[in-house]
Amino acid sequence: MTIATQPDAAARLDARALRLAYAATPVLRGVDLQLQGGELVGLIGPNGSGKSSLLRALSGQLPCEGTVHVDGIDLHARPVEARRRLGVAVEPERLPASLRVRQCIELVAHTRGLDRTAIEAGLSLSHTLGLQRWLEHEVGDCSLGTRQKLAVVLALLGDPPLLLLDEVLNGLDPLAAYALKSELRRRADAGAAVLLATHGLEVAERFLDRAVLLLDGVIAADWNRTELARLRREGDGLEAAVVERLRAAAR
Numbered sequence: 292m293t294i295a296t297q298p299d300a301a302a303r304l305d306a307r308a309l310r311l312a313y314a315a316t317p318v319l320r321g322v323d324l325q326l327q328g329g330e331l332v333g334l335i336g337p338n339g340s341g342k343s344s345l346l347r348a349l350s351g352q353l354p355c356e357g358t359v360h361v362d363g364i365d366l367h368a369r370p371v372e373a374r375r376r377l378g379v380a381v382e383p384e385r386l387p388a389s390l391r392v393r394q395c396i397e398l399v400a401h402t403r404g405l406d407r408t409a410i411e412a413g414l415s416l417s418h419t420l421g422l423q424r425w426l427e428h429e430v431g432d433c434s435l436g437t438r439q440k441l442a443v444v445l446a447l448l449g450d451p452p453l454l455l456l457d458e459v460l461n462g463l464d465p466l467a468a469y470a471l472k473s474e475l476r477r478r479a480d481a482g483a484a485v486l487l488a489t490h491g492l493e494v495a496e497r498f499l500d501r502a503v504l505l506l507d508g509v510i511a512a513d514w515n516r517t518e519l520a521r522l523r524r525e526g527d528g529l530e531a532a533v534v535e536r537l538r539a540a541a542r
C-alpha cells in the first residue's frame with residue numbers, strides 16, 4: 292500500500308518520485324529533491340545523467356511523472372501560479388536574436404507583469420555583470436558569454452524565490468562569475484532557493500551550501516554544508532568523493 296505524503300509547504304521546492312523518459316529511454320527514475328529557502332544547491336552528475344532534463348521537468352517545460360510543489364503550489368495542477376515563482380535561465384541560443392538586449396529585458400519584465408522598479412533592478416544587475424555596454428546591441432550580435440549574462444538577468448527579474456539555473460557560470464569572465472556568485476548568495480540569504488547545475492566541483496565545494504549527485508536517474512548522494520566542509524578538511528574534497536561514487540557505479 293502506498294501512503295500518500297503531503298508536500299512540505301515550507302520548502303521552496305518539493306519534488307517527489309519524478310520519472311521522465313525520452314521515447315523508451317528512461318532518464319529520471321524516481322527523483323526526490325527538497326530545497327529550503329536560503330539554500331544554494333549544486334546539481335552535479337556525469338554528462339547525460341539528466342541534469343538539464345531534471346531542471347526542465349522542475350520548471351514545467353518537460354512533462355514528467357511525479358509531483359513538483361513550489362512554495363506548496365502544485366506545478367502540474369496550478370502551472371501559471373507555480374511558474375510565477377520560478378526564475379529559469381533559458382539557453383543563450385534560444386534568446387531572440389533580433390531584439391536589443393535592453394528591449395529583451397523590458398519585454399520579459401512586461402510579459403511577467405513587472406513594474407519599472409523591476410526593470411531598473413534588471414538593468415542594475417546588467418551593470419554588475421558587465422552587460423551595460425551591450426544594452427543597445429542586438430542579442431544576435433552578442434558573444435555567447437554576453438548572452439549567458441542576459442539569460443541570467445532575465446531569470447532573476449522580479450526576484451523569484453526559486454531559481455533553476457543550468458550551468459550559468461560557464462563562459463562567464465572572472466569578474467562576471469564573481470559578481471553572479473555574490474548575487475546568488477545575496478538572493479539565498481534573502482530567502483530564495485537556488486538549484487545550479489554545474490560540472491565545477493570546486494565551485495560547488497567552496498560556494499554552495501549543498502551538492503546533490505544525479506546518477507542513474509536518482510539522487511545518489513546529497514552532501515550538506517557540514518559534509519562539504521569535512522570533505523575539504525579531511526580528504527581530497529568533493530571531486531574525490533564524486534569520482535569515487537562514479538567509479539563505484541561503473542563497476
Ligand SMILES: Nc1ncnc2c1ncn2[C@@H]1O[C@H](COP(=O)(O)OP(=O)(O)OP(=O)(O)O)[C@@H](O)[C@H]1O
Pocket residue numbers: 313318336337338339340341342343344345
Ligand atoms: N530532446 C531529447 N530527446 C531525446 N533524448 C534526449 C533529449 N534531451 C536529452 N536527451 C537525452 O537524455 C539524457 C540526459 O540529457 P541531459 O541533457 O538532461 O543531461 P545532462 O546531465 O544535462 O548532460 P550534460 O552534463 O552533458 O549537459 C542524455 O542521454 C540525452 O542524450
